[in-house]
Amino acid sequence: MLVQQVNPLLILLLAALIMLSLMALMPWLFSLSRSRSKAVREEVVELVGCPKCGHEYSRKYERGSYVGKEVGACPRGDGPLVVKAIYVERHEGPE
Numbered sequence: 001m002l003v004q005q006v007n008p009l010l011i012l013l014l015a016a017l018i019m020l021s022l023m024a025l026m027p028w029l030f031s032l033s034r035s036r037s038k039a040v041r042e043e044v045v046e047l048v049g050c051p052k053c054g055h056e057y058s059r060k061y062e063r064g065s066y067v068g069k070e071v072g073a074c075p076r077g078d079g080p081l082v083v084k085a086i087y088v089e090r091h092e093g094p095e
Contacts, residue, residue, distance in 0.1 A: 041091045052079030061086060 046065055049056035055076045065071070065083050072081045 047085040049084045050074035050079040053077040
């Protein structure tokens with residue numbers, strides 16, 4: 001009985017107001033979802049190792065490094081330390 005007393009134009013206006021409100025909130029909701037996905041930190045790392053004894057470790061990338069570059073002497077033996085790989089590590093963390 002209440003529906004019969006309400007003007008159909010008023011129902012149409014309320015529906016349009018709800019639709020416009022939802023459309024106005026959409027960019028804000030999308031920005032919230034994008035900001036959470038940016039919590040990934042990337043770091044360039046190089047793998048350094050000795051070809052003679054097999055000793056390996058990773059360290060932060062140093063500018064000018066390239067695969068095959070000798071970067072020192074092996075602490076475990078008498079071989080050279082060589083850059084074996086350069087790659088990106090992704091670390092997920094809190095915002």
